[in-house]
Amino acid sequence: MTAPEAGELAASWQRRFAFFDLYGLPNSSPTAKAAYRTLPVWDKVRLTSNVWALLFGFVYFYAKGMWRKGTTILGAGVGLGALLSVLHAPGFLSQVVTFGFAGAIMTTANYAYYLHVRGSRSWNPFEGFGPRA
Numbered sequence: 001m002t003a004p005e006a007g008e009l010a011a012s013w014q015r016r017f018a019f020f021d022l023y024g025l026p027n028s029s030p031t032a033k034a035a036y037r038t039l040p041v042w043d044k045v046r047l048t049s050n051v052w053a054l055l056f057g058f059v060y061f062y063a064k065g066m067w068r069k070g071t072t073i074l075g076a077g078v079g080l081g082a083l084l085s086v087l088h089a090p091g092f093l094s095q096v097v098t099f100g101f102a103g104a105i106m107t108t109a110n111y112a113y114y115l116h117v118r119g120s121r122s123w124n125p126f127e128g129f130g131p132r133a
Helices: 011-023 030-038 041-048 051-056 058-063 067-086 091-117
Strands: none
Touching (some): 011 091, 041 091, 051 058, 051 091, 058 067, 058 091, 067 091
8 A cells, every 4th residue: 555645635634744744743843832732622632633543553554554653553562461461460550551552552643644654664653753863
């Protein structure tokens, strides 16, 4: 599956891509933070969250053509599950870790797809997040 061109995307993706083109991630610079703060609440949610990625995890990444990142997510999820099982973690802790992991996937999916369409073939689902060089 090849990545679509930016003009071939749905209007919601075009809005996200326009923000990322202008500012990068919402926390990447003071200008990006200021622009993000001016957005209506639901636009902020749509920009930084992806419910489909929350619900389907690595399968969503595969469906969008980001199989490398999806494989990394699958491996990390299996690893976390195995670690929690070996440590005999209580159910509550397992649920917290699972929801936290799903939340991380949800918040990285949109920018990961933006980078994918722009040509990134990284295995890192957190590519572009974190401190800048």
